[in-house]
Amino acid sequence: MSIGQAFLGLLESQPRHGYDLKRAYDERFGSDRPLAYGQVYSTLSRLLKHGLVTVDGVEPGEGPDRKRYAITPAGVADVEQWLQQPEKPEPYLQNTLYTKVVLALLTGRPAAELLDTQRAEHLRLMRELTRRKTGGDLADQLICDHALFHLEADLRWLELTAARLTELAGKVRG
Amino acid sequence: MTAPLSGVGRPAPAAGPVHTGRLRRWAAEVGLGARLALTGGREGLLRTALTAIGVGLGVAVLLLSVSVPAMLDARSSRTAARDDDRYGSDKITPGDTTVLTLNIGTSYHGRSVRGRLVRPDGAHPVLPPGVRSLPAPGTMLVSPALRDLLASRDGALLRDRMPGTVGGTIGKAGLSGPNELVYYAVRGDLAFGQPQVQRIDGYGSHSPHEPLDPFLLMLVIVIFVVLLMPVAMFVAAATRFGGEQRDRRLAAVRLVGADGGMTRRIAAGEAVVSATLGLLVGGVVFLVGRPFVEFFEVAQLSVYGTDLRPPLPLLALLIVSVPLAALAMSLVALRRVVVEPLGVVRRATARTHRRLWWRLLTPVAGGALLAPLTGSRGDFNQWQAVAGVSLVLLGVALLLPWVFDRIVGRLGGGGALSWQMAVRRLQLSGGSSVRAVGAIAVAAAGTIALQMLFSAADATYTRDAHLDPGRAQSYTVVKVSALATATDSGALDAKLRTGGVTSVNTFRRDSAHFGASGFATMWIGDCAVLRELAELDRCADGDVFVFEHPDLAELPGQTVVMGDSDPDTERPHTEWTVPATARPAKALPGPYGDVTGVLVTTGAAPPAEPAPTFVSYVHLAPGDEDAPERLLNAAMAISPTMDVTIQRSQVRDSTFASIRRGLFAGAAVTLLLVGLSLLVGTLEQLRERRRTLAALVAFGARRSTMGWSILWQTLVPVVLGLVLAAALGLGLGALLLATVNVPFHADVSGIAIVSGIAAGVVLLVTTASLPALWRLMRPDGLRFE
Amino acid sequence: MMLSAVELTKSFGSTQALSGASMSIAAGEIVAVMGPSGSGKSTLLHCLAGIIRPDAGQVLYRDQELSAMSDGQRSALRRGEFGFVFQFGQLVPELTCLENVALPLRLDGHRRKDAQRRAAEWLDRLEITDVAGKRPGEVSGGQGQRVAVARALVTGARVVFADEPTGALDSLNGERVMRLFTDAARTSGAAVVLVTHEARVAAYADREIVVRDGKALDLARHA
């Protein structure tokens, strides 16, 4: 997700100080990783440069926190366009896993075990997400569910691959 | 896309082809249903077979029943054709073809034997039906049944009574039924004028056909309605055997694109095929079973299998109505369920409250039809009676669902778990069991009503012989004639004293007239003999006693004229004066009942007529089964015209006893048939619930809990049905009794017997469904992948 | 371990459903049994619950061997200690939902009043008080499964066996049933054997066991 567009969206609802902006972002979208201050200000200066935001006012004192940012009409148009534009669906190719499986087969290592281990790891993560979900609010649930569905899809792929391992082994070696 | 095209580019198809096209499609759908019935795999075949057998059994019973009137007709036309009773009314001059006949019918161990002595007047005598020529002297023609009896050990005593050896058999035309005992023999010294000897110039009834006793008529009507209605209901229920499975199959057909109309036509095809198969099965069972009726005998009435011929109109009606009924049943049943592609939804009938008024209409109308008949002991409109009885009984079937809804709907889920499950099950889908129980209720109500008629009949037709076991049980009467081998009381005494006879007292019996219309029987014998009839304090030869009776009070001192008033007896008018010293006497109970008249000791007696009548009181050794038979043999040896009466402690008209037994047997068969449909319903329900049952097993349910639940589920509707049946049956019985003018009398034993039979059926159904329950209560039902 | 299976084998005719499956479950633990369909999950569950007897191997429940017990003893054990949830609920169609929940108590000999009072409490815990008087045919699939969960837990079962409890439900209802189910099981301290082929459902468990070709594998322990 683009942080720039997220900032614009947050500023559209009301002008904010840089620090407020980071807090709002972390609260809503940054569940695992809080934004670094450097990233916040570099993003804001990029937005200023493109004329998408302006400095609405400066409070007396020192430091970047003193500036209050507001969105410009160009910024509003940019958010609008971003929301209307569908995301390009990105098939999540199991690149790494696939590579691992093929290599294991080629080198005669136990590919099934590899898959099983991965499977157990996936489920462990799913259990954790489920636990978090059952304790959390609606936003948490939606985010966890999103991850869970993806993990479930991976898991299905793992199961299917496990079931087709012999077939695959024949292809890879032959 | 095709619609506008056909409107513009192509001419509209003519109406005709569309029509025949639709007909052809319909026919194809009906045919598909028919094929499904015959080729629907093991389950489908099982269902079709079940229906066919059920319908077949019912149809066979119906065929048998509708043949009864024709059977009785055939029988009575044969008995009428051999009738030779002329009651002495015809004066027939002797000729080449005339014959003298004498009825020497007897009975042997309770079975009556028809016998005739014949003497031809000329060379070409008329012959009774079934006889080609009269038997040679010393031989006789016998019915096959009598021939077999005489040849068996059981017939030893009867052989001694027969006037000759077997010389041939009588054909079917001369017999009422295969088990009838009949014989004809020729006797040369038969003469006109001998007692009971008649001259005839042909066989065949001369008297008009006697109408059936209204009481008996009512009985027959009710029996028919009572036994046939439940059988018809059973046939209807049988066409729905396996209905649940059928519905599921229709759902599968819908899934592949059949619409509602198509499913109805497919169902119709299936129903008609299995009902038609049922008709065939019924026909075969009837034809195969028909010869076997000859082995049965009810009320000494045996029937030739070939006499059982269903009348053509009724046969045609049956052939048409059974498939039609099946068709109607399946369409009506389909209206109650919605067959959806993914399954069957039963329409919640519980929501629509059953209305009472129209269900009450039928029994009330039936009662209204019967009410005007009350008090008309004589003739009444049979059809009105049939309609009345049928409507009341139909009312039972119609009221039952309403009563069922009301009562079962109120039952709470309290009590044991098995009870709770049964009640809830009945509340959710009690329809099929109510339908089956409806038939039980109809049969029970009818049987109870009939039973009331029977006990009334018992009271009327059973006479208590208020018999003193210390006194004579039998008496014989003989009028002396050329046929007699004993002509005085001494010789009679000697001949009658056979094995098993403990004492014999013989009187001469005469009759006397006095005044304008006075009549008295004269009993003549010595004092010892007279004491058999009356308590006499003292008695000496020359004494005369008059029984205490208001009509006889004036007799002492009066002159009486001896003999009956019959002008035919050529007897000089003998007068005799009852001595004024005649003393009053009190009668003792005898086999005759109380006798009345005048007791005369031999010394005071008037001279005997040329052909006197002798009456002998015979004591038989109690417990000796053969004693009566030996007495009959002795009597036959004395004279073929000798009359023997043997009293048993109670005289019950055996016809009623056996009709009654027959009724209960019929009720039992009917209830068994109904039980069969209950059983099928229960088994279907169990199969439908296999998943639920398996889950219950997982939860650790005991088999006994489930078994009891089935018992309750069967018992509750039956009990409700019986209570309703008892109420309406008693009402109907009261009406019927009033119709034949007999006071009301509730018959508890009848109700008890019917309830007992019904309880047996419930137990049987429950027991029979337990194996299936055990089998289904296994974890296999938990598999659904 | 509260309940364990040791080297179970079971075949139906020529089909080998279990061939040496072992697993165990501790008190209060929720274990998911996963695996492709036909792999023997249900058979394993039925053996563990004493519904069917394995051809060989042992099932131990609190140190008692199930296959040594008579049918009556096993039934009594199921009545008193075990609870069940099946894919289609398997509710008794003619009984109301409340009566369905009270059913195991009644099978165990409790009086009706008492049984129904406790059943009502469970309906409340599973947030379906409003279906108490309805018949199973009149409630939604999710509600029916929650009735089934209440029925499984009402006796204070120590082990609940659930065979594809959400198999017939959509995701939303499935999640809801699973949340209420696992919450309730944890609160009452019941162990759960949860047969499922859905990873998201299995994720409600504490650990998972995979059944493949009649053998049970504990993958987490491998790892």
Ligand SMILES: Nc1ncnc2c1ncn2[C@@H]1O[C@H](COP(=O)(O)OP(=O)(O)O)[C@@H](O)[C@H]1O
């Ligand atoms: N009662 C039974 N009769 C015959 N085969 C059965 C029976 N129960 C299970 N099976 C077979 O055993 C195998 C395992 O079945 P099951 O345990 O139901 O698998 P799962 O629940 O994992 O789908 C399958 O091949 C199934 O067909």
Ligand SMILES: [Mg+2]
């Ligand atoms: Mg399974």
